[in-house]
Amino acid sequence: MARLTSFVASFVALVAAATSAMATEEASFQKRIVFSPTIVYPTAGTQWKTGQKVNVTWDVSHLPKQLKHAKGTIRLGHIESGNSNEHLANTLADNFLLRTGNVTFTVPKVEQRDDYVVVLFGDSGNHSPKFSIH
Ligand SMILES: *[C@@H]1O[C@H](CO)[C@@H](O)[C@H](O)[C@H]1NC(C)=O
Numbered sequence: 001m002a003r004l005t006s007f008v009a010s011f012v013a014l015v016a017a018a019t020s021a022m023a024t025e026e027a028s029f030q031k032r033i034v035f036s037p038t039i040v041y042p043t044a045g046t047q048w049k050t051g052q053k054v055n056v057t058w059d060v061s062h063l064p065k066q067l068k069h070a071k072g073t074i075r076l077g078h079i080e081s082g083n084s085n086e087h088l089a090n091t092l093a094d095n096f097l098l099r100t101g102n103v104t105f106t107v108p109k110v111e112q113r114d115d116y117v118v119v120l121f122g123d124s125g126n127h128s129p130k131f132s133i134h
Pocket residue numbers: 041054055056057102
């Protein structure tokens with residue numbers, strides 16, 4: 001996700017620089033505030049169970065003050081080895097304030113895998129290490 005986001009960002013910057021007609025867009029691109037918080041839980045050793053109440057926790061120590069009221073979404077995905085696609089599927093939680101640093105929800109009924117990740121979307125996306133749901 002980080003790779004995709006920066007690819008899109010470079011592409012937007014290139015196009016904007018090449019075309020003066022896109023000057024307005026370039027200006028709004030530069031104003032965009034990027035905050036990619038590190039997810040501190042779940043970690044690589046985590047194992048969740050369907051129906052269990054769990055949380056996702058992220059670092060808010062660098063939250064820009066402009067995002068004080070920004071809301072986030074957390075989605076469940078999985079990453080197969082040798083492939084960076086996150087296969088995003090279920091939304092686990094949304095409409096929470098990014099600044100709270102954690103959100104609690106119930107693990108949905110999903111297939112058992114050991115390569116799940118959670119991705120936190122605010123104004124950009126960051127995924128956790130791979131963990132298990134059994
Ligand atoms: C999230 O869950 C983990 C594991 O149960 C727990 O150790 C941690 O305190 C929880 N964090 C929050 C913010 O609830």
